[in-house]
Amino acid sequence: MLQPIMHVLNAKKIVLASGSPRRKQILENIGLKFEVIPSLFEENLDKTKFEHVYDFVKETARKKVLDVAMRMGKQKTCSDLYIGADTVVTMDNQIYEKPTSVENAFETLSKFSGRYHTVYTGVVLLRPKADGCLTSEEGYHMSQFHETTEVLMTDMTPEVIQAYIDTGEPMDKAGGYGIQALGSTLVEGIKGDYFNVMGFPVFRFAKELVSLYGQPNKET
Template sequence: MLDLVPQLNHLHIILASASPRRKELLERLGLKFIVQPSNFDEDLDKSSFPDAAAYNVATASGKLDDVRRQLVKDGVPHDIVITCDTIVVPCDDLSVILEKANTSDDASRMIHRLAGKSHFVYSALVVYFAALDRTVVRIVQTEVEMAPVSAATVAAYVAHPEAWKGKAGAYGIQDLASSFIRGIKGDYYNVMGFPVCTFCEMLQETIAAHPEILSTTQE
């Protein structure tokens, strides 16, 4: 995909996410884009979905639809709109979905729930291509093993809100939580919240099938 970056940078690309990690990872690819956060309420009824992956996709799709409506309303050109939603699911109970921690109690509860066990990190990537009027969806799953964590360590951890606030499962693998992440099976960047390789494959494959994407720019 890297060979396409110069051409992609002639398009109007929107990142429909306020996540600083997603912004950073896209910037590392050399892409030029505008950040347009979604106002979508992530409060869908989890019981109405057959599994966590379906819920994950529905939430990401809701974010994308919300941002697209705003872009159209404001007359903002958008050739490609990118969004992603990340959740954490304990391997021992796939019906449990852990989203963003917003309070220290949330963070403490989530870390105690995950400590000493393995869990899955799911990210739903949803990318809209205006030239096709079509979205492409991919789900990425990574298994993470967390070491046992004492109550004292959890208390010390939650005293640093920057390490867990607004993060699925109450941790960022690249931050303080690295001290109790024993190992992973799968994409490290998925655990950060944006599966870079899968995103690049999505663009590469979609553009290979529809090269007109690179020559169609909204005014």
């Protein structure tokens, strides 16, 4: 989908406002050239203030990307496109973030066993209006969207759950598992975008880039 506009994208200075190795890998795999500058935004938004989980992840992604763009603007190191994202795992109206302990990881995976849970990722694409430097929160064009994927975990015995936790993989993953690695053996099926579960909905992202840069008369 992106091949017809890759020459346009390669002429842009693009920043991924995330330290996630999985997001970096996904974007590299589709041939995008970009710089990684992790956000320093403290992810402390009050979840109860949002009617829907997808509103929460989109706002968190917006805060992350603005943090990076504003810091770069102050340093006069500017870019044409900033990419921000945030992913959460939910079930029964509860958000499951990265495990806080081994015990917490065990509890989370036990709840997921044999059931569907939902993964939401919010994505923000930010383009400064002027010379590429963003110095105020009003000086940009923003595209914002979210993607939803349903994940079915297989029935897991306590022994299987503990053995997986013992590998160390769950401890830095939202929801306590990584679908792209050992955690894939625990996933019975998904409904939706696989890459969304990894942390970045690449198909929807590509559609947005085509919308932004694929039309000759559109602002680039």
